[in-house]
Amino acid sequence: MMSNSFAKAPAQVSARVFFVLGDRIERRARLQGAWLNIFDITVPAGSRTPLHRHASPEVFRIIEGRLTIRRATENGIDEFEATxxxxxxIEANxxxxxxxxGHQAAIFSAIVDSDMVEFLEAAGSQEPPKAAPSAETRDRMxxxxxxxxxTILAA
Structure with a gap:
């Protein structure tokens, strides 16, 4: 009997790549008609996202490097290193x-829903930033x- 729990997907020749606050975001998979989207996100050394929340849950799998993750819990902000x-x-909201x-880029896969995809595409740019995010880039985000x-909670 053949299992349908594994599917080999060919590399996308023209994968959608864009940049949000300096992070390189590449769509790796999307299930049509479903919420599942997988992105590989490359986070340059020193890069970060602001504390924020949204209605959709997320799952991150660290592929390379390390990230410091901050997330709110019933006991306050939990901060830990993911390698x-x-x-x-990340739970909804x-x-x-x-x-x-670190001193090297970190790479993680993110499983997100269609609402997050729409945000990432709206906030993103086609060109990698040449310096720290500009006021225009932050305004677009x-x-x-x-x-x-x-909701952006802290810069």
């Missing part, structure tokens, strides 16, 4: 953020966040 192979679950404290139900 290669670790899986991190759970405030969270990540940063790369904040406008996209507001339009897609994402």
């Amino acid at each position: 290669t192979g670790d899986i991190v679950r 759970q405030p969270h953020a990540y940063s790369n404290p 904040n406008a996209a966040a507001n339009a897609h139900g994402i």
